[in-house]
Each structure stands twice: as structure tokens, then as C-alpha cells.
Amino acid sequence: MRRTITRRDLVRAGAAVGLVASVPGKLFGQAPAVVVRKAKPLVIASPNGFYFTNGGAQTCVEKAFLMITQGGDVLDALIEGVNIVELDPLEDAVGYGGLPNADGVVQLDSCCMHGPKKRAGGVAALEGVRTPSRVARAVMDTTDHHLLVGKGAQTFARSMGFAIEDDLNTERSRTLWLEWKRRTDPLHYLDPAKRELASRQVSQQMVREGLMSGRHLYGTINCSGINAKGQICGVTTTSGLAWKIPGRVGDSPILGAGLYVDNEVGAAGSTGRGEANLYGLCSFLIVELMRGGMHPKDAGMEALRRIKANTIEKRLCRADGNPSFNLSFYILNAKGEYAGVALYREDEDERGAVGQKDGRLVRYCVCTESGPQMLVCEPLLPGLPQG
Numbered sequence: 001m002r003r004t005i006t007r008r009d010l011v012r013a014g015a016a017v018g019l020v021a022s023v024p025g026k027l028f029g030q031a032p033a034v035v036v037r038k039a040k041p042l043v044i045a046s047p048n049g050f051y052f053t054n055g056g057a058q059t060c061v062e063k064a065f066l067m068i069t070q071g072g073d074v075l076d077a078l079i080e081g082v083n084i085v086e087l088d089p090l091e092d093a094v095g096y097g098g099l100p101n102a103d104g105v106v107q108l109d110s111c112c113m114h115g116p117k118k119r120a121g122g123v124a125a126l127e128g129v130r131t132p133s134r135v136a137r138a139v140m141d142t143t144d145h146h147l148l149v150g151k152g153a154q155t156f157a158r159s160m161g162f163a164i165e166d167d168l169n170t171e172r173s174r175t176l177w178l179e180w181k182r183r184t185d186p187l188h189y190l191d192p193a194k195r196e197l198a199s200r201q202v203s204q205q206m207v208r209e210g211l212m213s214g215r216h217l218y219g220t221i222n223c224s225g226i227n228a229k230g231q232i233c234g235v236t237t238t239s240g241l242a243w244k245i246p247g248r249v250g251d252s253p254i255l256g257a258g259l260y261v262d263n264e265v266g267a268a269g270s271t272g273r274g275e276a277n278l279y280g281l282c283s284f285l286i287v288e289l290m291r292g293g294m295h296p297k298d299a300g301m302e303a304l305r306r307i308k309a310n311t312i313e314k315r316l317c318r319a320d321g322n323p324s325f326n327l328s329f330y331i332l333n334a335k336g337e338y339a340g341v342a343l344y345r346e347d348e349d350e351r352g353a354v355g356q357k358d359g360r361l362v363r364y365c366v367c368t369e370s371g372p373q374m375l376v377c378e379p380l381l382p383g384l385p386q387g
């Protein structure tokens with residue numbers, strides 16, 4: 001059964017934070033060395049950071065928050081947190097059991113950024129490793145590069161000691177892929193326009209029938225955090241777009257798109273249609289807007305307006321010209337202020353994949369000294385992506 005953070009855990013965590021804020025130096029001969037507390041510790045994530053425990057006691061945001069308040073490195077804590085989601089076979093949008101590409105192969109993307117160290121790492125189209133976020137971390141820690149892809153990423157992971165598995169499908173992800181395959185024109189590569197249409201229609205039909213969540217077509221987890229010293233880090237990890245053309249890489253592993261962190265300013269990360277985010281590098285945009293003084297919510301809304309303005313292809317628009325997809329950003333600034341924003345408020349349908357239904361609102365989650373909570377994203381547009 002799921003265990004949430006107890007009051008005792010929080011008192012303990014709060015006490016640890018308090019110590020950081022008030023440990024005195026030598027009592028004689030010098031003023032007490034008070035460590036100034038710059039921010040209240042906080043972890044923010046997409047809603048799957050609140051749902052999944054991989055059969056254990058803690059969710060992603062709970063685990064990460066406790067590690068941060070116990071003095072752990074912020075990025076270590078976030079990666080331990082998202083590992084819970086990557087490894088949970090019930091989450092079919094991230095890591096092990098993520099929905100595969102058009103060939104039935106699970107290809108994973110991830111990146112991470114360490115604000116204080118000003119370092120970053122990422123992997124894309126990685127096969128065979130359940131926890132791509134850990135490989136992204138290894139790219140950051142042990143190479144001179146920021147992004148490794150495909151076979152090269154897998155060879156690197158093997159050389160770093162990661163177990164390489166033949167197949168990361170679960171029975172559920174394979175069954176869904178076979179259903180998609182059965183319904184899709186087997187000759188779809190011949191006509192890109194028709195293939196795209198057929199693929200989208202089939203996917204949307206499967207969502208309408210309750211076989212899978214609409215959120216999981218582009219499902220991802222983004223998780224960022226700040227500790228009492230004001231140190232900010234972030235991580236994003238995903239199996240990417242379900243049934244994608246093999247080799248397709250979305251926004252998640254791309255610095256500035258699926259994630260951007262600046263230790264002096266804040267962090268932003270995304271879930272949703274990666275192509276729309278990639279076009280404007282919106283996580284970078286959001287952080288830059290916050291650098292100029294915008295609140296996280298206002299910066300996120302401005303990025304969503306940019307995405308709306310850039311979405312002019314008819315196939316990607318509703319009848320009223322607004323985008324026919326959803327995209328969310330999870331944002332925090334160096335003061336510890338935060339926001340979750342989305343193109344549309346109402347899209348989510350948790351039937352099946354998550355096994356719990358909490359309405360149809362696009363949400364995000366945070367964990368603070370008050371414990372974990374689920375919040376509703378601020379929407380830019382009324383209605384549903386489908387119109």
C-alpha cells in the first residue's frame with residue numbers, strides 16, 4: 001500500500017532544515033556562522049511523480065524531498081525519485097514498460113541538469129536500460145559531452161556497468177502496441193500525410209475506448225527541486241511518443257526544451273507534445289523570462305502563447321485554430337515560487353493505466369514541508385485539445 005510522508009517524517013525533515021539555517025560557529029571570538037536559508041526546500045513534478053510507488057512506500061516527490069531535506073545532493077535526490085517511476089511497470093509512459101515505437105521497441109530519452117555545478121547530461125533513443133535518467137547522469141558525470149544517442153548511448157551505458165536488457169516491454173505495453181499495429185495501415189510509411197492521420201486517429205480511438213490514457217501518448221516525468229541553500233536541479237525522463245517512428249527524439253532529452261535549469265534563476269520542464277516544445281525551446285524561454293523578473297506562472301503562460309502562435313498547420317489545430325494537443329510546464333524559481341501550466345485544463349483520463357481516477361484535470365504535484373500535494377495546472381485555453 002502507498003505510504004505518504006507522515007507528520008513525524010516532516011518534523012524530522014523540518015528539523016534538519018532548521019539546523020542548516022541556524023548551526024552556530026564557535027561560541028567565543030567570532031560571530032556565530034549562521035548559514036542563511038535561501039529558500040524553502042521544494043520538489044515539483046508532473047502528476048506521475050505523485051501516483052507511482054513501484055510497489056514501495058514512497059512516491060517520486062516524497063522520496064526526492066526527504067533526501068533533499070536530509071542534506072542529499074538535489075540531483076541525486078531527484079534521480080532517485082524518478083527512478084521509482086521509471087521502474088514501475090504500471091507507468092507506461094516512462095522507463096521500463098514505456099509504450100514502444102512503431103517497431104515495438106522501447107526507446108527512452110532523458111536529460112538532467114545540475115544547477116550549482118552548471119553541468120548537464122542526456123541520452124536519446126536508448127534501448128535496454130530501465131533507468132535512462134541514471135545513464136544521463138553518467139553522461140554528465142563522466143564525459144565531456146551533453147548528449148549520447150542510440151547505439152552509442154547503449155554502448156556507453158554498458159561500459160558504465162548498466163545491465164542491458166533485450167526488451168523493456170511489459171505484457172501491457174506489448175499488448176497495446178500489437179493493438180495499434182493491428183489497427184494501423186501496415187503500409188503507412190508510403191504516404192506520410194496519411195500515415196500521420198491514421199496513426200493519430202487510431203491512437204485517439206484507443207484513448208476514447210479507455211485502453212490507454214491520452215496523457216500517455218506523450219507521457220513523461222519531469223521533476224525539479226530546490227534545497228535550503230537555493231541549489232536547483234532537474235531531470236526529465238520518458239519513453240517518448242507512443243508508436244513513434246524508430247529514432248524519433250522528442251523534447252525530453254534536449255537541454256532547453258524538455259528541461260532547463262539555471263541555479264540563479266530557476267528550472268522548467270515539460271510533458272506533452274515534444275515537437276511543439278522543441279520548436280521554441282520553451283523551458284529555456286521560461287527560465288529566461290523568469291530571469292527578466294516574471295513569476296513562474298506568467299513565464300509559463302508566455303511560453304504557451306508562443307506555442308499557440310507557432311502552431312499553424314491545420315493537421316495540428318482544432319476547428320477554431322487552437323492547438324489540438326496538450327503540453328504542460330512545471331516551473332520553480334530561485335525564491336521557491338512555483339507553477340504548473342498547460343495549454344488546456346481538461347484532458348486527462350486516468351482510466352486503466354494508473355488504476356485510479358482523479359477527474360479529468362491536467363495536474364502537477366509538489367512536495368514541501370507540508371507534505372505532497374496534487375494541484376491543477378493553470379490553463380491557457382478553454383475546452384479540450386480535441387475541441
Ligand code: GLY
Nearest residue numbers: 240241250272274
Ligand atoms: N514530451 C515527450 C515527448 O514528446 O517525447
